[in-house]
Amino acid sequence: MGSRARRAPRQVGERNNAWAYLFIAPAIGLYLLFSIWPIFRGAAMAFTDYRFIYSETRWDFNGLSNYREMWGDDNFWAALRVTLRFTLYVLPFTVLISFVLAVVISRVTRLAGFYRWMIYLPVILPVAVTYLMFGELFNTRFGLINVTLQNLGMERPPNWLSDVDYALRALSIADIWRGVGFPTLLFLIGLYAIGTDLYEAAAVDGATGWQQLRSITLPLLKPVFALVLLLGLSSIPMTIDPMLILTGGAPRDTTMTLGLYSYQIAFQFGDLRLGYASAINLVLGLSSAVVALIVFRSLRGDIESTGPGRRWWRKRNATP
Numbered sequence: 001m002g003s004r005a006r007r008a009p010r011q012v013g014e015r016n017n018a019w020a021y022l023f024i025a026p027a028i029g030l031y032l033l034f035s036i037w038p039i040f041r042g043a044a045m046a047f048t049d050y051r052f053i054y055s056e057t058r059w060d061f062n063g064l065s066n067y068r069e070m071w072g073d074d075n076f077w078a079a080l081r082v083t084l085r086f087t088l089y090v091l092p093f094t095v096l097i098s099f100v101l102a103v104v105i106s107r108v109t110r111l112a113g114f115y116r117w118m119i120y121l122p123v124i125l126p127v128a129v130t131y132l133m134f135g136e137l138f139n140t141r142f143g144l145i146n147v148t149l150q151n152l153g154m155e156r157p158p159n160w161l162s163d164v165d166y167a168l169r170a171l172s173i174a175d176i177w178r179g180v181g182f183p184t185l186l187f188l189i190g191l192y193a194i195g196t197d198l199y200e201a202a203a204v205d206g207a208t209g210w211q212q213l214r215s216i217t218l219p220l221l222k223p224v225f226a227l228v229l230l231l232g233l234s235s236i237p238m239t240i241d242p243m244l245i246l247t248g249g250a251p252r253d254t255t256m257t258l259g260l261y262s263y264q265i266a267f268q269f270g271d272l273r274l275g276y277a278s279a280i281n282l283v284l285g286l287s288s289a290v291v292a293l294i295v296f297r298s299l300r301g302d303i304e305s306t307g308p309g310r311r312w313w314r315k316r317n318a319t320p
Contacts, residue, residue: 046279052272066279076280078253079261082168083237086257089172091232098180098228102187116188120181131245134174135161161247164254171242171255183228190224191217226299233292237284258284
């Protein structure tokens with residue numbers, strides 16, 4: 001027959017994506033320029049004795065000298081201990097508070113969108129605005145916190161940002177408030193993905209709310225917990241903003257984290273030793289990545305077998 005052969009329909013994957021690549025090219029270029037390139041540049045700089053005020057030291061390779069100096073640097077080890085304390089203050093409470101907030105919001109039927117917006121608002125506020133606000137809240141004489149404590153009968157409220165016993169905890173409170181919004185949204189996504197039929201079946205079996213939480217909600221949210229822990233371990237040890245804005249490492253270096261210590265070495269003190277500061281940040285970044293990887297791998301088995309727990313409440317609530 002002389003009829004034309006029918007042309008096979010073009011598959012979606014065979015479409016010309018030139019325009020799509022063109023549209024995302026600026027974003028990719030900015031990401032490579034401001035995110036990827038500084039990582040490689042900083043890693044290379046960590047093996048040099050680059051001092052900013054001496055341009056001839058830009059590529060003065062010194063091997064492992066920075067790391068040998070770091071091993072004997074008492075200030076480095078003191079800052080590392082402060083960093084670990086700050087992480088232990090912030091990470092557990094961030095995970096716990098964000099999970100509780102997500103559970104509460106997921107059960108709200110009215111104005112749920114407003115509450116989600118309010119929880120996420122601190123994340124999008126400018127960093128300086130957030131911590132300056134907390135600086136006023138923690139003000140010894142006129143801050144809202146101390147004025148409230150005085151009205152409640154406390155004669156001498158704490159000097160939150162100048163007392164060695166309270167300064168790091170005060171910064172932790174500010175950082176928790178600013179950072180709790182994003183993990184809350186992650187938990188909300190996980191909660192909304194859990195089918196209501198599981199809870200209905202558990203309620204029919206006689207499970208209480210606590211039993212449903214333990215045997216359905218928590219097992220199915222293990223991937224979200226792993227993600228929140230991974231992000232927290234990757235970012236919290238690097239925190240520098242509240243220390244830089246509110247305390248500058250004071251009082252008596254009790255808020256001097258590794259991030260702030262490397263910042264001062266690179267941009268404030270001495271010869272502006274960018275090479276040594278880069279080495280400190282490289283060690284901090286690799287250590288955080290290793291710890292995050294260990295946590296993620298320890299939870300991977302549970303993630304791969306994620307599912308609602310066995311309905312042990314049936315046995316407890318079963319009638320003879």
